[in-house]
Amino acid sequence: MSPILYYGVPSGCSFGSIVALEWSGQPYRLARVNMPEDMQTELFAAINPVRETPALQTARGDYLAESLAILNHIGATQGALDAGISFEQGTxxxxxxxxxxxxxxxxxxxxxxxxxxxxxxxxxxxxxxxxxxxxxxxxxxxxxxxxxxxxxxxxxxxxxxxxxxxxxxxxxxxxxxxxxxxxxxxxxxxxxxxxxxADPAVVFAHAIEQQRPATSAGRFEGEIGIAESVAFARAA
The missing domain is CATH 1.20.1050.10 (Glutathione S-transferase Yfyf (Class Pi); Chain A, domain 2)
Incomplete structure (x- = not known):
């Protein structure tokens, strides 16, 4: 399944992970997290017990938190390596x-x-x-x-x-x-x-945050609700 990025609004640092996903060329979905109210729910605590964004539901169905971990996870994908936005570990x-x-x-x-x-x-x-x-x-x-x-x-x-x-x-x-x-x-x-x-991926990320019409420069597959994403992961 495609990974799901839980991004925080307004103006969360998860913005960078949206841009990274766009640049990587890999398919992904987004789940909007209104800060702080959504983060305080038990539902979101099941995704990230620290109750912060960003978080990522990986293609395996695991949950991953912290920007550095998420960015390095994205960077390890073949799409990101081919795009030159990340590098092989050890180099x-x-x-x-x-x-x-x-x-x-x-x-x-x-x-x-x-x-x-x-x-x-x-x-x-x-x-x-x-x-x-x-x-x-x-x-x-x-x-x-x-x-x-x-x-x-x-x-x-x-x-x-x-x-x-x-x-x-x-x-x-x-x-x-x-x-x-x-x-x-x-x-x-x-x-x-x-x-x-001026980058199309950044323009897209701004539009997503502001809930304006957004044209993906990558392989964005749409938004999903937090509850739906958790149910989807459990079913998978």
Whole structure:
């Protein structure tokens, strides 16, 4: 059966996994997860006990969570290898891809954590000021480091797009929620961001999130409800 990606809205980091699936050329389906309400259900806990997105129901019917695990699972498919968005384990290219994915997952993603907490929780003014400044410093430093790592390369790892670029675009858009950095101050990152925003797979992922008419550049087979997907897996 085709894998099912459980993607979170609004603006989940699962966006990158949608882009990766599009680029891989493998058939897949999507299950929409409204955050946080759907994640708090016992039904979703059966998919991912941590109650976070993304999650993936693999072609075997197993459940897999965490972006890095999902992206590497997608990257191991023949379609992804043929498309050049991932590499065989044990190669230098695979190591470089994993290093970049790890940076994006820890330093880049993590730099936004206190700012997301402020948006999702009530707090007093002193706490808001402290967490905002803490988040600003972390986000700026993460942008500075990624700007240096990217340099004048067309993509994060060089001449060709990879899973790292797919993951990057899902996180980089978060600056619109937090007024602590102007991406235009980082011209290399802005160039990559603009290039990715014009990509058909990214355009498709935005349309899916916003429930607008969407044209797949890959082998998207449609959406499925969370309950239906669980019942389907159990039957299989």
């Amino acid at each position: 230098r290219e695979f190591d470089e891809l994993n290093r970049m994915l790890a940076f994006l997952n820890t330093t880049f993603f993590g730099s936004f954590s206190s700012l997301w907490w402020l948006l999702e929780h009530e707090s007093d003014e002193d706490t808001k000021r402290a967490l905002t400044e803490y988040g600003r410093v972390r986000v700026v430093r993460a942008h500075q480091e990624l700007e240096r790592m990217l340099g004048d390369k067309p993509w994060l790892l060089g001449e060709h797009r990879t899973l790292a670029d797919a993951y990057f675009i899902g996180i980089a858009r978060w600056t619109k929620y937090h007024n602590v950095v102007d991406r235009r101050d980082f011209p290399n990152m802005q160039r990559l961001f603009d290039q990715l925003e």
